[in-house]
Amino acid sequence: MAFDTHASVKKLQEAGFTAQQAEAQVELLLTIVEGNLATKQDLKETEGRTEIRLKELDAKIELVRRDLKEMESRTEIRLKEMESRTEIRLKELDAKIELVRRDLKAMESRSDHKFELVHQKIELARRDTIIWLGGIVVAGFAVMAAMTGVVIAFVAL
Numbered sequence: 001m002a003f004d005t006h007a008s009v010k011k012l013q014e015a016g017f018t019a020q021q022a023e024a025q026v027e028l029l030l031t032i033v034e035g036n037l038a039t040k041q042d043l044k045e046t047e048g049r050t051e052i053r054l055k056e057l058d059a060k061i062e063l064v065r066r067d068l069k070e071m072e073s074r075t076e077i078r079l080k081e082m083e084s085r086t087e088i089r090l091k092e093l094d095a096k097i098e099l100v101r102r103d104l105k106a107m108e109s110r111s112d113h114k115f116e117l118v119h120q121k122i123e124l125a126r127r128d129t130i131i132w133l134g135g136i137v138v139a140g141f142a143v144m145a146a147m148t149g150v151v152i153a154f155v156a157l
Contacts, residue, residue: 003033 004025011021038046 003030005030 008026008029009019009022012025013019017025
């Protein structure tokens with residue numbers, strides 16, 4: 001943007017400024033304008049730097065995306081490995097559980113057999129006790145019969 005200093009000084013003088021005041025005002029204004037306004041060249045340079053920076057950022061974003069995809073792939077592989085190890089471990093545990101079940105069934109079978117043996121022994125002891133008690137009763141009757149015979153013989157005397 002072009003700034004016409006001569007025309008500005010002339011307008012200020014027409015407004016009542018002295019030549020010295022008008023020149024000082026225009027010089028001050030020119031310093032402010034030149035220091036704060038960007039030229040087309042400034043804008044092009046800034047745009048160029050911005051484009052370069054945006055391309056750098058795009059490249060970094062692409063690197064981050066690639067890293068994320070690699071990380072995702074590694075994570076999927078690790079998860080599949082963990083899943084595989086877990087499946088193997090679960091199968092091992094299932095096999096152990098099955099062995100424990102078999103052991104429990106064998107123990108139950110042995111316990112049933114032992115209970116049957118105890119039951120048989122109790123039945124034999126019961127039978128023997130009944131026979132023994134029957135023998136005692138018979139012996140008691142025999143003693144009573146003998147005593148009755150003794151009493152009869154004694155009375156007959």
